[in-house]
Amino acid sequence: MTSVPRAGECPECGAVTRLHTCHDLFMTLLSYDHEQRQPWAAFHTLNVACYLLQHPSQGTAASRAGQWLMVRTFVDHGIDAVHALARAAVRRNSHRHGGRGGLDADLPAPPPPVRHPAVTIHTVAVDGTFPAAGYESRMRDWAAATLASRAPDGAPG
Ligand SMILES: [Zn+2]
Numbered sequence: 476m477t478s479v480p481r482a483g484e485c486p487e488c489g490a491v492t493r494l495h496t497c498h499d500l501f502m503t504l505l506s507y508d509h510e511q512r513q514p515w516a517a518f519h520t521l522n523v524a525c526y527l528l529q530h531p532s533q534g535t536a537a538s539r540a541g542q543w544l545m546v547r548t549f550v551d552h553g554i555d556a557v558h559a560l561a562r563a564a565v566r567r568n569s570h571r572h573g574g575r576g577g578l579d580a581d582l583p584a585p586p587p588p589v590r591h592p593a594v595t596i597h598t599v600a601v602d603g604t605f606p607a608a609g610y611e612s613r614m615r616d617w618a619a620a621t622l623a624s625r626a627p628d629g630a631p632g
Pocket residue numbers: 485486487488489490497529530595
């Protein structure tokens with residue numbers, strides 16, 4: 476990602492940010508999650524994973540492998556598989572690290588970003604309010620685009 480961002484464009488995901496910044500939208504989505512509002516809260520782990528994989532400067536390299544695994548699991552197996560994975564990670568960590576969440580540090584790192592994703596948090600937010608209608612379908616598009624943005628030369632996964 477060496478191109479210089481234009482004004483009103485997110486330097487990380489490439490989205491047009493004239494109405495909302497990516498971070499503002501992420502904060503809105505997190506507030507729905509934290510209030511346990513559905514359908515958003517069910518996708519909390521995935522929201523965080525997609526957002527941070529598309530905005531790596533806001534995450535840490537150590538957490539990216541787990542986020543990548545979450546997104547791949549969702550695209551391949553659906554949201555129930557993501558929840559199962561998250562529960563297993565919490566169980567493992569509660570034995571090993573006294574309850575801190577997160578996945579194993581020995582997971583493979585994701586490939587580096589090679590292109591701006593075709594779907595960003597702005598797509599999922601629609602008008603900034605993350606409408607419930609079609610939300611799950613937009614989440615699928617966001618996750619798939621996140622994988623494609625890091626896949627070498629268009630090869631998925
Ligand atoms: Zn962005």
